[in-house]
Amino acid sequence: MKKNITVILGDGIGPEVTQQSIKVLNAIGEQYGHQFTYSYQLMGADAIDKTGNPLPDETVESCLKTDAVLFGAIGHPKYDNDPTAKVRPEQGLLKLRKSLQLFANIRPITIYPSLHHLSPLKSKALEDVDMVIYRELTGGIYFGKKTLNKEGTQASDDCVYTIEEIERIAHLAFKNAQQRRKKLTLVDKANVLETSRLWRKVVQQLASQYADVAVDYMFVDNASMQIILNPKQFDVILTENMFGDIISDEASVLSGSLGLAPSASVGKGTALFEPIHGSYPQAAGKDIANPIGSILSAAMMLDHFEMYNEAQVVRNAVAWTLQSGFVTKDIDPINNYSTSTIGDLIRDFIENKL
Amino acid sequence: MKKNITVILGDGIGPEVTQQSIKVLNAIGEQYGHQFTYSYQLMGADAIDKTGNPLPDETVESCLKTDAVLFGAIGHPKYDNDPTAKVRPEQGLLKLRKSLQLFANIRPITIYPSLHHLSPLKSKALEDVDMVIYRELTGGIYFGKKTLNKEGTQASDDCVYTIEEIERIAHLAFKNAQQRRKKLTLVDKANVLETSRLWRKVVQQLASQYADVAVDYMFVDNASMQIILNPKQFDVILTENMFGDIISDEASVLSGSLGLAPSASVGKGTALFEPIHGSYPQAAGKDIANPIGSILSAAMMLDHFEMYNEAQVVRNAVAWTLQSGFVTKDIDPINNYSTSTIGDLIRDFIENKL
Numbered sequence A, B: 001m002k003k004n005i006t007v008i009l010g011d012g013i014g015p016e017v018t019q020q021s022i023k024v025l026n027a028i029g030e031q032y033g034h035q036f037t038y039s040y041q042l043m044g045a046d047a048i049d050k051t052g053n054p055l056p057d058e059t060v061e062s063c064l065k066t067d068a069v070l071f072g073a074i075g076h077p078k079y080d081n082d083p084t085a086k087v088r089p090e091q092g093l094l095k096l097r098k099s100l101q102l103f104a105n106i107r108p109i110t111i112y113p114s115l116h117h118l119s120p121l122k123s124k125a126l127e128d129v130d131m132v133i134y135r136e137l138t139g140g141i142y143f144g145k146k147t148l149n150k151e152g153t154q155a156s157d158d159c160v161y162t163i164e165e166i167e168r169i170a171h172l173a174f175k176n177a178q179q180r181r182k183k184l185t186l187v188d189k190a191n192v193l194e195t196s197r198l199w200r201k202v203v204q205q206l207a208s209q210y211a212d213v214a215v216d217y218m219f220v221d222n223a224s225m226q227i228i229l230n231p232k233q234f235d236v237i238l239t240e241n242m243f244g245d246i247i248s249d250e251a252s253v254l255s256g257s258l259g260l261a262p263s264a265s266v267g268k269g270t271a272l273f274e275p276i277h278g279s280y281p282q283a284a285g286k287d288i289a290n291p292i293g294s295i296l297s298a299a300m301m302l303d304h305f306e307m308y309n310e311a312q313v314v315r316n317a318v319a320w321t322l323q324s325g326f327v328t329k330d331i332d333p334i335n336n337y338s339t340s341t342i343g344d345l346i347r348d349f350i351e352n353k354l
């Protein structure tokens, strides 16, 4: 297969981790006879420095016409610490999500036995944890109407959802559940919120189209406990934007390192793949950042291309490095390997050199 | 001192755990020369069964004129499982909160070294954890305007806050921080929500009146991680209604048992004290429920009466039972003691018989 990928290296450690993913994708291409071509584009602080615009038109155009976007990270302290800055790196990503109509953020939570000691949870609670969270990304209270009265004494944020917004992401979550352990948990607050009751109604109605998927419903406050108490009960979690923000971040700490966690954002247009970690500017250029979050994001991209075997080979390679102790400094402060060495090892594993 | 207390035993295990608190309060009264009198009132399923009303007027009247309310638990499955039920036990508590204008829910999170093994978190993360969460209870999205359009295709929930609503709970939280480790963390989502920006503005302005308190600000998605990763960083957490619902429930699992956790709800009128656990109907009448959540709620009531030494004696007695292995079945399924025995032991400790 031929696939054209827009690569946005971004800021901080973005370039060095994304370069490892390119290595890995090229190795997959060679082994499986695919041709991946890359269109490198700018976004974030890097784009502001070079063009004055956090998201140049060229970047959007490239993303719209390629098969997927692989993105590193965004953000630089020189903008964060300047309250007068009119353009901010983060604006680039928000605008890109909007341009690509990315309505679903997908985060798998995977636990590696060799890293149990890094998790805040006891090992027993971590066994068999394997979930994926579908967070709605373009609706809800983050995007609703905001008001502040003239006197500045009263503020409001409106949370709105339509059936269409709920249905499109629910279909994605149900389909993924069918490929997994066939369980879907809707996280809401239907005892209190009208929008949650609409989510529940839509999911109940769709459930009949996915008769092989068991559906359950959990209030968000209970979910925040259950993710710690008994995370293995979850297979696919579906939830609205703000609840998804909170519980996906909560769940992401279970694995023991944010540096391992990938994500995909999919929608009507081209899908985007990025590690959940930030630009971590203190580590930039030092070849110490963990590239696994980016490499597993590339694996999610391969799944998106329906290259399921290829994606699994990448995951196997990652699992092999972790259990062999080939890890970066965030995982093991004493015995560790550089960003590029981890990339090389995963490439070599894929090319059967190991 | 003389204090008149409205006691609402409520449903399920409510009566048997609350009776232990009465024992403890009477022991404190005897030892310290206070006179506690009790006015027993109905609420919940118990009240529906006896009067048809989940919150009889008499109960409200008693609460309004007494010095504090001690409440057990509410809810019965015969109402939960009947979707046609017009009156529900929970309506009683919601209406009482409104009648008493209870705008702040206060939940201390205490960790007992002898119970580390019950926590989902590793012991290392539990050391020195000692926080209290102030959750706004009458505003925000749970109480905002709700809409569903005629076609049933679009729903909304409005989140509204006024400066007054924020100030009154912020003062309580700042004052408590002054009595504690002098740190206050506002949990919000000020990068996205207008209401959160108002919370932040109000807290920033009040901070100058409490110069001895260090204030920091944390986004709610980060807070959901930090509560697991590094809970000891928190002293007093202040937050709005829904964020408080989610993170106070999340934090409550750290101690290893929901049965241990007390709460206070305070406002313009009489304050109400209750364990955070529910009515747990399966255990009702078996003398196996954990009375510590209720007894520590009674200790919070003593603090509210400014009987600080007395409250501390109750807490010392509780800590002594836990470290001595005098615990209920939820804490130790093999070697355990009955609800009433734990109450007796705590009473005897207070009376210096132990």
Ligand SMILES: [Mg+2]
Pocket (backbone or CB within 6 Å): A245, A246, A249, B221, B222
């Ligand atoms: Mg987040």
Ligand SMILES: [Mg+2]
Pocket (backbone or CB within 6 Å): A221, A222, B245, B246, B249
């Ligand atoms: Mg709750």
